[in-house]
Amino acid sequence: xxxxxxxxxxxxxxxxxxxxxxxxxxxxxxxxxxxxxPPADRCRISIKTSAHxxxxxxxxxxxxxxxxxxAGGLQIEINDVGAxxxxxxxxxxxxxxxxxxxxxx
Amino acid sequence: MSRSYYEASARERLAGVVDAGSxxxxxxxxxxxxxxxxxxxxxxxxxxxxxxxxxxxLAGRPVLVAAQEGGFLGGAIGEVHGAKLLGLIERAxxxxxxxxxxxxxSGGVRLHEANAGLVAVSELIRAILxxxxxxxxxxxxxxxxxGCFGGTGLIAxxxxxxxMSEEGRLAMSGPEVxxxxxxVEEFDSRDRALVWRVTGGKHRYLLGEAxxxxxxxxxxxxxxxxxxxxxxxxxxxxxxxxxxxRLQQRWQRFADCDDAPEIWQRLGVDNPxxxxxxxxDQFLAVADGCRSAP
Numbered sequence: 001x002x003x004x005x006x007x008x009x010x011x012x013x014x015x016x017x018x019x020x021x022x023x024x025x026x027x028x029x030x031x032x033x034x035x036x037x038p039p040a041d042r043c044r045i046s047i048k049t050s051a052h053x054x055x056x057x058x059x060x061x062x063x064x065x066x067x068x069x070x071a072g073g074l075q076i077e078i079n080d081v082g083a084x085x086x087x088x089x090x091x092x093x094x095x096x097x098x099x100x101x102x103x104x105x
Numbered sequence: 106m107s108r109s110y111y112e113a114s115a116r117e118r119l120a121g122v123v124d125a126g127s128x129x130x131x132x133x134x135x136x137x138x139x140x141x142x143x144x145x146x147x148x149x150x151x152x153x154x155x156x157x158x159x160x161x162x163l164a165g166r167p168v169l170v171a172a173q174e175g176g177f178l179g180g181a182i183g184e185v186h187g188a189k190l191l192g193l194i195e196r197a198x199x200x201x202x203x204x205x206x207x208x209x210x211s212g213g214v215r216l217h218e219a220n221a222g223l224v225a226v227s228e229l230i231r232a233i234l235x236x237x238x239x240x241x242x243x244x245x246x247x248x249x250x251x252g253c254f255g256g257t258g259l260i261a262x263x264x265x266x267x268x269m270s271e272e273g274r275l276a277m278s279g280p281e282v283x284x285x286x287x288x289v290e291e292f293d294s295r296d297r298a299l300v301w302r303v304t305g306g307k308h309r310y311l312l313g314e315a316x317x318x319x320x321x322x323x324x325x326x327x328x329x330x331x332x333x334x335x336x337x338x339x340x341x342x343x344x345x346x347x348x349x350x351r352l353q354q355r356w357q358r359f360a361d362c363d364d365a366p367e368i369w370q371r372l373g374v375d376n377p378x379x380x381x382x383x384x385x386d387q388f389l390a391v392a393d394g395c396r397s398a399p
Contacts, residue, residue, distance in 0.1 A: 001147050001148075001149065018135075019133065019134065019135035021116070021133075021134040021152060021153070024114055024151075024174055024176035024177055025149050025150070025151040025155075025176070025177045025178075026176035026177060029176065031151060031152065033134050033135065033152050035135060048149065048150075049149075050148070050149050077152075079149050079150060079151060079152065080149070081149050
């Protein structure tokens with residue numbers, strides 16, 4: 001397993017809710033657990049992946065996500081089994097959408 | 106949005122089967138109770154260890170419910186996965202819900218933690234039988250992509266009632282296990298028509314093992330489960346002995362059959378070769394006249 005940690009600037013996420021899980025830990029797929037916690041303008045992303053040697057691609061995918069989404073104040077943990085960059089990006093967008101859809105506030 | 110039960114994830118199925126917004130999860134993903142065995146093997150873990158458990162209502166009545174995620178290691182039962190199910194069953198004995206609902210989707214014991222998984226399966230069988238003896242109604246739903254095999258197949262058949270779709274599969278040894286152990290002449294696991302003929306919902310319904318057969322649709326599973334909330338519950342020694350006698354009779358009647366259609370013929374189905382192609386309503390019209398009583 002390879003373990004990667006990021007803390008990136010991102011627009012503050014206005015909604016608050018209980019932790020949220022999206023995705024499945026299956027081949028070519030990944031699950032994401034979202035929780036509040038970090039400062040409002042920072043997004044923390046922690047990745048555990050079974051595919052070694054793809055750190056530069058993860059760095060590009062999460063930087064792109066943090067720049068386009070309102071992920072500030074969120075901590076995102078990812079369990080990955082070789083999801084492609086496109087799948088990871090879609091899962092990240094799905095997670096933000098689901099977070100905002102069922103927000104408490 | 107797709108309403109296919111087969112294609113849905115465990116969490117999607119669960120959300121569709123119980124009353125909207127009523128689900129409260131026990132040991133949720135954020136608790137991070139993950140498999141210590143997979144971590145030791147440096148394998149990916151899932152935050153819920155492949156099973157969602159909790160409390161909800163179904164048609165306004167309280168239920169305890171579990172949903173296995175077939176996408177994570179085939180929904181297989183490891184130590185944590187098993188402990189979550191066991192805790193739910195034990196809870197049912199004191200909480201007395203209208204039913205204990207299992208959304209099965211599992212190939213059986215998780216081989217990465219085989220001993221712990223085997224212990225879990227035996228504990229779960231014992232717990233379900235004990236809960237049934239105490240009057241807890243245990244209902245199983247089978248229609249996921251992973252099917253219901255191995256130890257999970259045994260657990261499912263310990264329930265009071267089972268709801269299946271034609272796409273659902275239920276058996277002890279799975280097709281690939283049989284082929285590995287006995288050779289491709291015995292069972293070709295890549296022959297999908299064969300796999301569904303001998304493990305699929307229609308066969309299980311004709312044999313009296315599935316109590317309801319529904320379309321591959323979350324709402325139909327929900328309706329069937331709600332309908333079974335008033336089914337007879339309770340387990341007696343006499344009922345277990347009746348079941349043993351029934352299985353003995355089944356063995357005597359069908360043991361020399363080479364394939365499911367021979368069994369259907371002996372049950373009295375006029376055109377057994379047509380059974381796999383019949384739409385659900387036509388199949389039920391044929392099957393309800395001749396199937397083995399559950």
